[in-house]
Every structure is written in C-alpha cells, then in structure tokens.
Amino acid sequence: MRISGIVRLNEAAARDIAVAGGKAARVARLASEFDVPAGFVVTGDLLGDRVLPVAERARLRERLAPYLLELGAGGVAVRSSALDEDGGSASFAGQYLTLLNVEGEDAVIDAIEAVFASATSERVESYRSTDGGAVTTRFAVLVQHCLHADLAGVAFTRNPASGAREIVLDASYGLGEGVVSGTVSPDSYRLTYELEIVERSLGEKLTMTVPWDTGVREVQVPRALRDTLAATDAQVCAIASLACRVREVEGFDVDIEFAFEGDRLFLLQSRPITTHRSAE
Amino acid sequence: MTTHGDEHGDDTPEGLSWRLDADHFPRPVPWMLSDYMRLACDAGFNATARTFGAGVRLASRRIAGYHYATTYHAPVTDAEAKAALRMDRWALPLKETWDEEWLPEVQRALAYWSAFDLENASEERLLEHLARTIELSKRIWTVHFLLVWTMDTTISLYHEAFVGLFGSDPELGEADLLRGESNRLLDSEQALWNLSRIARESTPLRSLLASGLHDEALCLLGDRTRLDADPVLARFAAEWGRFLDEFGRRSSYFDHLTAPSWTEDPWPVLTLVGQLCGADVRKKQEPELVFEQREQAQARLGRYLARFPVRVRKYFLQLLDAARTATALHETHNYWIDQRCVHEVRRVVLAIGRCLVERGSLERVEDTFELGLTELSQLLGEPRSASTDEGWRSTIEQRKLETAGMENPTPPNVVEDGDADAEPSGDVEPSDGFEDDALFGVAASAGIVEGIVRVVHGIEEVRDLTGAEVLVTTTTAPAWSLFFSAIAAFVTETGGRLSHCAIVAREHGIPCVVAVPNATRLLRDGDRVEVDGTTGAITLVARASG
Numbered sequence: 001m002r003i004s005g006i007v008r009l010n011e012a013a014a015r016d017i018a019v020a021g022g023k024a025a026r027v028a029r030l031a032s033e034f035d036v037p038a039g040f041v042v043t044g045d046l047l048g049d050r051v052l053p054v055a056e057r058a059r060l061r062e063r064l065a066p067y068l069l070e071l072g073a074g075g076v077a078v079r080s081s082a083l084d085e086d087g088g089s090a091s092f093a094g095q096y097l098t099l100l101n102v103e104g105e106d107a108v109i110d111a112i113e114a115v116f117a118s119a120t121s122e123r124v125e126s127y128r129s130t131d132g133g134a135v136t137t138r139f140a141v142l143v144q145h146c147l148h149a150d151l152a153g154v155a156f157t158r159n160p161a162s163g164a165r166e167i168v169l170d171a172s173y174g175l176g177e178g179v180v181s182g183t184v185s186p187d188s189y190r191l192t193y194e195l196e197i198v199e200r201s202l203g204e205k206l207t208m209t210v211p212w213d214t215g216v217r218e219v220q221v222p223r224a225l226r227d228t229l230a231a232t233d234a235q236v237c238a239i240a241s242l243a244c245r246v247r248e249v250e251g252f253d254v255d256i257e258f259a260f261e262g263d264r265l266f267l268l269q270s271r272p273i274t275t276h277r278s279a280e
Numbered sequence: 281m282t283t284h285g286d287e288h289g290d291d292t293p294e295g296l297s298w299r300l301d302a303d304h305f306p307r308p309v310p311w312m313l314s315d316y317m318r319l320a321c322d323a324g325f326n327a328t329a330r331t332f333g334a335g336v337r338l339a340s341r342r343i344a345g346y347h348y349a350t351t352y353h354a355p356v357t358d359a360e361a362k363a364a365l366r367m368d369r370w371a372l373p374l375k376e377t378w379d380e381e382w383l384p385e386v387q388r389a390l391a392y393w394s395a396f397d398l399e400n401a402s403e404e405r406l407l408e409h410l411a412r413t414i415e416l417s418k419r420i421w422t423v424h425f426l427l428v429w430t431m432d433t434t435i436s437l438y439h440e441a442f443v444g445l446f447g448s449d450p451e452l453g454e455a456d457l458l459r460g461e462s463n464r465l466l467d468s469e470q471a472l473w474n475l476s477r478i479a480r481e482s483t484p485l486r487s488l489l490a491s492g493l494h495d496e497a498l499c500l501l502g503d504r505t506r507l508d509a510d511p512v513l514a515r516f517a518a519e520w521g522r523f524l525d526e527f528g529r530r531s532s533y534f535d536h537l538t539a540p541s542w543t544e545d546p547w548p549v550l551t552l553v554g555q556l557c558g559a560d561v562r563k564k565q566e567p568e569l570v571f572e573q574r575e576q577a578q579a580r581l582g583r584y585l586a587r588f589p590v591r592v593r594k595y596f597l598q599l600l601d602a603a604r605t606a607t608a609l610h611e612t613h614n615y616w617i618d619q620r621c622v623h624e625v626r627r628v629v630l631a632i633g634r635c636l637v638e639r640g641s642l643e644r645v646e647d648t649f650e651l652g653l654t655e656l657s658q659l660l661g662e663p664r665s666a667s668t669d670e671g672w673r674s675t676i677e678q679r680k681l682e683t684a685g686m687e688n689p690t691p692p693n694v695v696e697d698g699d700a701d702a703e704p705s706g707d708v709e710p711s712d713g714f715e716d717d718a719l720f721g722v723a724a725s726a727g728i729v730e731g732i733v734r735v736v737h738g739i740e741e742v743r744d745l746t747g748a749e750v751l752v753t754t755t756t757a758p759a760w761s762l763f764f765s766a767i768a769a770f771v772t773e774t775g776g777r778l779s780h781c782a783i784v785a786r787e788h789g790i791p792c793v794v795a796v797p798n799a800t801r802l803l804r805d806g807d808r809v810e811v812d813g814t815t816g817a818i819t820l821v822a823r824a825s826g
Contacts, residue, residue: 150589173589211587220444222595223437224368230591262590 001052001116001139003044003060006067009144014041021081021140023096027269033249034242034267039144040067041081042112046137050117052109060112061105068105071145075101075211078111080119081140100175101146101211108143115141147266148211151231152176152259153186155243158273160255166198167191167240171231173221174208176259176268183218184208187229191240197233205230238265246270292339298348298695301340303774304534306754308345311679313538315652316625317347319414324421328429329354333364345682346691370426371434372598375605382423386616389416393624398631406632407661413628414653417621424617431606431613435778438603441596445588446581450814453577455726455786457600460570461608464615465784468527469762472549475523476556478516485516489554494547524549530619532739533757537622537629538649551740552762559745559766565789610783614758629653632660641669642676650679713802714820721771721796723816724782729791730821731768733807735800739763750811752803756781756794764788769811771818773799785813793818 007013007020014020014028020041030036042064052060068076078099097118099111119139153171160168170179170186178184185204191197205226207218231239239258242265246254250270257268300306305313317340325338335356340349356364370377393416396409442454479485488497500506500513507514524543531539532548542549585593633648641659642648648656651672659672713719731750736742739759742751749767753760756775761784764770770785775794785792791813799818803809806824810817 148587150591173592208589208592210584210589212584219446220441222441222444222592222599225592225595 001044001046001050001113001120002048003042003052003056003063005043006063007041007043008067008070009036009039009041018083019043019140021083021142023079023269024081024140024142026271027142027144030246030267030270034246035264036267037077037144037147038071039076039142042141042143044116044139044141046116046120046139050120051113057109060109064105064108067143068108071143074148075103075146076108077142077144077146078102078108078115079142079144080115081142082119083138083140098177100177100209100216101214103214107214112141112143146211147175147259147261149175149259149261151235152257152268153179153239154255154257155239156253156255156273157243157247158253159190160273165193167193167243169236169239169243170203171236171239172203172205172208173225173230174210175216176257177209177216178207178218180257187231189236189240191236193244195237195240195244197236200229202227202229235260235265242267292337292350293352294697296339296350296352296697298341298343298350298697300691300693300695301347301349302693303755305347308683309342309347309535310538310649310683311342312629312649312651312653312656313535314340314342314347315654316417316537316622317349319653320417320421321424323418324423325425327418327422328425330360331365331426332367332429333361343695344691348695367429367433368437370430371437371602374430374434374602374609377430378427378605378609382427383616385423386420386621389420390616390620390624392416393627398627401631403635403660406628406635407657410628410632410653410657410660413625417625420617420621424613427609427613427617431609432778434599434602434606438599438606441599445592445596446584450726453573453580456573456577457581458604458607459786460567460574461604463608463611463783465611465758465761465780466787468615469765469784471519471523471527472552472762473556473562473765475516475519476553476559478512478519479553479557482510482512482516484510485513486557489550489557492551492554494550497550498546529623532759533755534618536619537626541623541626548739548759551742555742555745555763556766559747561747562765564765564787570787570789607783610778611758611780614780629656632656636660639664641672643673647673647676647680650676650683713798717820719796719799719802719818719820721793721799721816721818722776723813724775724777724779724794725770725785725790725792726814727769727789727791728810728812728814729768730808730810733803733805733809733824735803735805737800750809752799754800758784761785764790769793769813771796771799771803771811773797 009024009028009031015025015032017025019025020028020043024041027036027039028041080096080098082096097115099114102108102111116139151171151173153169153176155167155169157167158164159166167190169189169191171189172179172184172186179186184207187203187205188199188201189197190199205221208221209216209218242258243254243256246256246267250272253273254270255273256270259266259268322338322340329336329338333356335354336351337354338349338351340347342348393413398406401409439454442452446452446454448454479489484500485497488494488500501517501520507517524546528542528546528549530536531541533539585596588596629648630645633642633645636642636648636659637645641664651659662668731748733752734742734749735752737754739762742763745763745766747766747768750769750771751760751763751767752771754773756772756779758780760770760772761781764784765788767790769791770781771792772779772781772794773796775781777794779794782792782794791811793811793813793816796818803818804824807820808822810819810821812819
C-alpha cells in the first residue's frame with residue numbers, strides 16, 4: 001500500500017468520488033448541510049506491500065498528527081471507502097471493514113493498514129476474473145471522530161417493506177452498528193411526513209455496542225432499560241425531521257444512519273432507497 | 281384446596297413435603313415459636329406474595345418438637361396478576377421506601393408497645409393488647425417480606441446489570457462496590473468491641489470474666505460503692521447499660537420470642553466481652569481502607585460508564601446505590617423486625633404469663649411458651665374453671681415433653697404429608713464428605729487463610745481466642761459475627777451468599793464459606809485447615825492429633 005494524500009471532509013476534494021471513494025464522498029457532501037462527525041479521508045493505492053514500511057509509517061504518523069488533533073480527544077472510526085463503489089449493488093461486499101473507537105496514532109495507522117489489507121485480497125482476485133469489470137487499485141479510508149452514542153439507528157423516508165409514504169425509524173442504545181447490521185432488535189416507529197408518531201413498537205434491545213478500552217464491545221442492556229422505549233418522542237421527531245431534510249436536499253427518498261450524543265443529533269450516512277437494501 | 285383440619289388450624293393443601301428449618305432452628309422449639317411463625321411470619325410472606333402476584337405460599341408447622349416449613353404453589357387469579365405490583369420497580373426507591381414508610385411503621389409499632397403499661401394492666405386490657413399485638417405482628421412481618429423480596433430483587437438486578445455490562449471477572453470489584461455501608465449488626469459489633477476495650481483496662485472485671493464468674497461480675501457492676509471508687513469500672517457499667525438498652529433486646533440466635541433476651545439474662549454478652557477481651561488486635565479492615573477499595577473500583581468502572589449511553593450510566597449508578605442500601609438493610613431490618621419487634625411480643629407474653637401464674641392457671645411463667653397465641657387469648661379470656669385450667673396444663677406438659685425429649689436424635693430433613701409417624705430418625709452416620717482432603721460449600725467472603733478449627737454449637741463455647749481460629753458452626757446466626765474481629769475465618773453448615781455472616785465477613789475482610797454439609801462433624805477441634813473464601817473450598821492441612 002502507498003499513502004498519497006489526506007483530505008478533510010470539509011474540503012472540496014473530499015466530495016469527489018474519484019478521490020475519496022463513494023462512502024466518504026457521500027459523507028463529505030452531507031457534511032456541508034448537516035451535522036456530521038468531523039473527519040478526514042486518507043487516500044492511497046493498494047499496490048505494493050500490505051504493510052507500510054517503517055519509514056513510511058513514521059512519515060504517516062507525522063502527517064496524521066495535526067488531523068487527529070483537530071478531531072479532539074477520544075477514539076476515531078476508521079472505515080473503508082472504495083473508489084469503484086456504486087450506489088446500488090455492491091461488487092465487493094465483504095471488504096468493507098469498519099473499526100470503531102480506535103485511539104492513538106499507532107492504533108489509527110494499524111487500522112488504516114487493516115482496512116487497506118481487507119480490500120486487497122478480493123481485488124487481486126478480481127484482476128484474474130473474467131467478468132471484465134473496471135477495477136482500480138486506488139483506495140480511500142474515511143476517519144471520523146467516534147461518537148459516544150446514547151442512541152442510534154436508521155430512518156427511512158419511505159416504508160421499505162410496503163413502499164408507503166411515511167417515515168420508518170429504528171432506534172436503540174449505544175452505537176448504531178447493531179441496528180444497521182440487524183444483530184439488535186431495536187424499538188421501531190412509524191411517523192407521517194408531518195412528524196406525527198402513528199406507531200411505537202418496543203424492541204427487545206438485548207445488547208448495545210459501546211466504546212471499550214480499545215475498540216468497542218457488545219454488552220447487555222440492563223433489564224429495566226430494555227422494557228422501556230430507548231428514545232423520547234422529541235428525539236424521534238427530531239430524527240424524522242432530519243430524514244425529511246436529507247430527502248429534500250438529495251432529491252430522492254433516503255435511508256439514513258443517525259446518532260444522538262447528548263443533545264446533539266448527528267447524521268452518519270445516507271443512501272438512496274432502492275428496492276433491495278444495499279449491503280455494505 | 282382441601283382444609284387440612286388439624287390442631288394447627290391452617291388451610292394448607294395436602295400432600296406437601298415439609299423441610300426442617302435447620303438454617304434457623306436446628307433444635308426443638310417451644311410450641312409458641314412455631315405458632316408465632318405460622319401466624320405472623322407465614323401470613324406476612326403470603327400477603328407479600330399476593331401483593332407481587334407471585335404464585336407461591338409459605339407454610340410451617342411443628343413436627344415432633346422441630347420447626348418445619350414448606351412452600352407450595354397457589355394459583356394467581358387474573359385480577360391479582362393485573363393488580364400485582366412489580367418487584368423490580370421497588371428496587372430504585374428502596375432507601376426512600378425504607379426511610380419514609382417501612383422504618384417509621386416499625387418504629388410506631390415499637391412506640392405503641394413501649395408505651396403500654398404491662399405491669400399494671402388488667403386481664404381485660406392484656407387481652408386487648410394481645411389481640412392488637414397479633415395484628416401488629418402480621419403487619420410487621422408483611423413489611424419484613426416486602427423488604428426482603430425487594431432487597432433480594434435489587435441485589436439480583438444489580439448483579440445481572442453488572443455482569444451484563446462489565447463481565448464477571450472478580451477483579452472488577454462487583455462485591456467491593458457494595459462494601460462500606462454501616463448497618464445495625466456492625467454497629468452492635470463495634471459497641472461490643474468498645475466494651476471489651478474498657479473491660480481490658482479493668483483488672484477486677486477482666487479476671488472475673490476470664491474465669492467465667494459472670495454472676496460475680498454482674499454483682500460488681502451493680503455495686504454503687506465500687507463504681508464510685510473505680511472510674512474505669514463506672515465507665516464500663518455506663519456503657520454496659522447503654523449496650524443492653526440498644527442492642528440487648530434479643531436472644532443469642534434466631535429465637536427472640538421464647539428464648540431469654542440479653543436484657544433478662546446478660547450472661548452471653550459477658551461471655552462475648554470476656555472472649556473479645558483477650559484479643560489484642562481487631563481484625564476488621566479499617567473503614568478507610570474499605571472505602572478506598574470501593575472508590576477505586578468505582579473509578580475503574582467510571583472510565584467505561586463515562587462512554588456508555590447516558591440513560592444506562594444513570595440507571596446503573598442508581599441501581600448501585602439501591603444495592604448498597606439493600607446490603608445494609610439486610611442486617612438492619614433484622615435488628616428492627618426480627619429482634620426488636622419480636623422481643624416486644626415476648627414482653628407481652630411474659631406479662632400475661634405472670635398474670636396467669638398469679639391467678640393459679642399456670643405453674644410457671646415459661647409454660648406460656650407451650651401455648652399458641654390464639655390459645656393464650658382463649659386461656660386468658662374464657663371463664664375459668666378447675667377443669668379448663670387442668671386441660672391447659674396437661675396440654676402444656678405433653679408439649680414440653682416433645683420440646684425437651686428430642687435433644688439428641690437427628691430429626692429427618694424432610695417429612696412427607698401422610699407419613700404415619702413423623703418420628704425423628706436416630707443418629708445418622710456422618711458420611712465422609714471429603715474430596716481429596718477438601719470440603720466444599722458456597723463461597724461467601726473472599727480470601728485465603730490457614731487456621732485451627734474450633735467447632736462450636738453455642739457462643740459460650742467460644743473461648744480463649746488467639747486470632748488463628750476457624751470457627752465452624754451449624755447456623756449463620758448474626759450473633760456469630762460478633763466474633764469476626766477476633767478470628768481468622770468462618771465456616772457454617774447452612775446459609776447462602778446473602779446470609780448475615782456473609783455480609784459481615786466481607787466487611788471484616790475475613791474468608792467465609794457457608795452451606796458446607798456436616799462441617800461440624802467432619803471437621804474436628806484442632807484440625808489445621810486452609811479456608812478459601814473465593815472458591816468455597818476448605819482443605820485439610822493436618823488432622824488434630826489424638
């Protein structure tokens with residue numbers, strides 16, 4: 001792997017899919033209109049060794065330092081942002097590695113290496129494939145401040161099952177990975193576009209993902225908190241309102257990932273709603 | 281459910297299995313104790329069960345002089361289930377509920393009893409007072425079980441939440457976080473220790489106690505001339521009076537109704553003071569150290585909690601608070617309800633007994649304890665005749681035989697309804713419960729220590745403590761904890777992690793293992809053992825010689 005550049009999310013280049021990759025470019029575009037966790041994109045190339053040579057590593061440490069300092073105290077989330085990723089079907093589904101609550105420059109570099117490495121093997125395979133799809137060796141990694149999420153989940157501006165014109169929202173405690181990946185049974189809501197809650201459904205919420213010493217850990221939600229709704233109605237309406245505004249800005253129905261940290265509501269990601277959920 | 285219709289007058293279903301309550305009453309008990317337990321304690325348990333919509337009931341009875349109990353299933357109606365209060369909702373407000381509802385209610389009852397003039401009451405007034413006492417007892421024991429169920433639920437919820445959030449590594453300090461709360465048992469233990477320090481300074485008192493000359497010691501403490509001349513003795517006498525007044529309204533073990541209280545017969549307290557006198561150093565962990573460990577454990581957890589969802593953090597900290605309260609109340613409620621309130625019932629019964637002896641219905645005041653409380657009302661209230669008096673006396677004599685006649689044999693642990701004769705079986709051959717020179721029980725207080733076994737069946741048997749003793753007893757009575765500052769470890773045949781001695785042993789930092797079957801028969805005085813309170817193992821290092 002070779003590192004070529006570092007681009008902040010609020011810089012124009014970050015919005016360019018050819019530079020930052022699909023995931024990071026989308027997040028960068030959203031960052032200009034919405035509250036998105038601060039971050040930057042590390043661009044590079046998959047050719048060469050899987051691991052950075054020592055000299056390269058030292059150089060990267062120096063380069064990363066000011067960017068990491070800007071993100072403040074606490075860990076970061078390190079995510080793959082492939083450059084040939086399209087909005088719909090995923091060609092390299094298994095390679096999208098996400099590492100959460102990574103703390104310290106060395107750990108961040110290790111994480112960047114790991115994310116690059118996860119992309120490498122499948123792509124090398126694809127070179128040998130006969131399907132002829134255009135594959136680039138350029139790659140990008142999205143690094144953002146990792147929230148201590150109190151509440152997180154997903155919201156759709158259209159019912160993904162029935163297609164009805166309403167907001168469907170899933171929320172649970174802690175970081176949103178469990179809700180997104182489907183390992184947690186979240187609370188579920190349905191709202192009208194006028195932000196009226198028409199249904200509340202209590203989910204099991206057995207576990208939640210929380211920052212641990214390094215990385216994150218899945219722990220059990222205390223029983224009393226499983227038995228009640230994780231979100232207040234006010235929070236639910238705020239999330240629905242956010243989803244509607246994203247739809248307005250994008251011009252199409254969206255599926256967003258959100259997280260509350262204290263009173264602040266963050267937008268983590270947005271995707272167009274397709275007939276089949278995009279796997280990521 | 282068919283009415284059982286025996287002299288117990290209860291309506292428990294048939295076909296039950298009754299288990300000997302060896303945890304509390306391994307010896308035979310006078311009739312009234314079983315009667316009181318049934319009337320007040322069982323009733324309190326069952327009222328609480330209905331409040332929480334739990335389909336379980338408690339029943340107890342005296343079989344051949346021993347106290348047996350059982351639980352059985354009771355259907356919960358839809359209405360009851362709907363109306364049922366949720367036990368887990370009581371956990372967080374536990375301290376508030378105790379401070380503002382339950383303790384005041386108990387103290388009001390104690391004030392009522394204390395205000396009643398037993399000495400000068402007429403038979404009629406005593407009869408009314410007895411009826412009121414029975415009603416109050418039922419209510420007090422309902423409070424007792426509301427509290428106990430809530431405490432147990434709270435600690436259970438805390439444990440579940442802790443392990444679910446942080447895991448079960450003992451280094452995390454789950455138990456440490458609960459330590460450092462004061463409770464009435466620790467208070468009494470502290471007071472006793474203080475008494476022993478004063479006694480040490482008094483040569484005449486110390487030597488009387490060392491020789492077991494308790495009557496002489498009591499004479500000395502009542503001798504005005506001696507007290508005026510000896511300031512140390514006077515100081516002891518004053519503290520002694522205060523101790524008995526605050527902590528002496530109880531008997532030594534679990535029977536605070538029919539057994540003499542320390543205020544009536546202070547010999548056990550003199551024994552305890554005498555034995556603690558010989559201890560140079562108190563083993564208890566300094567409160568500062570306990571607190572420090574607790575703060576450290578909390579700081580470690582705090583690092584993780586800080587990054588948890590805010591609602592989880594808040595809830596866990598509230599639950600931790602409640603669990604600390606529950607740990608303290610575990611001992612404190614025993615002082616207020618099991619000891620103080622039952623002591624008041626004893627006072628009423630003794631006053632009635634004196635009345636009955638005076639008019640010639642009974643021969644001895646203690647005979648009242650072979651009657652049930654309802655029977656006592658009958659005897660006191662009904663029109664007297666020589667034949668009714670005779671009838672009661674012969675019932676009493678019969679029951680006394682049962683209470684006294686079964687001293688040696690081992691009663692069966694379980695008696696099935698329908699067993700023709702519930703005769704206690706003969707002496708059971710203690711099975712060799714050793715596995716590779718080790719006995720196993722429930723780990724109740726962490727730590728490993730090596731010491732010398734001292735098997736004891738009564739506090740008067742505990743003497744000449746050197747600090748290396750591993751006390752081995754049958755039950756977990758709170759009274760044993762009064763020695764914890766002077767011994768190395770504690771082992772009992774019954775009990776569980778939440779037993780009185782377990783909590784106090786943890787406060788003292790001494791290893792404790794409970795529920796070791798037949799420990800008092802498998803271990804012998806003088807055996808050298810290693811007690812591991814973390815794993816629950818007791819390993820025989822060397823058998824006593826001879």
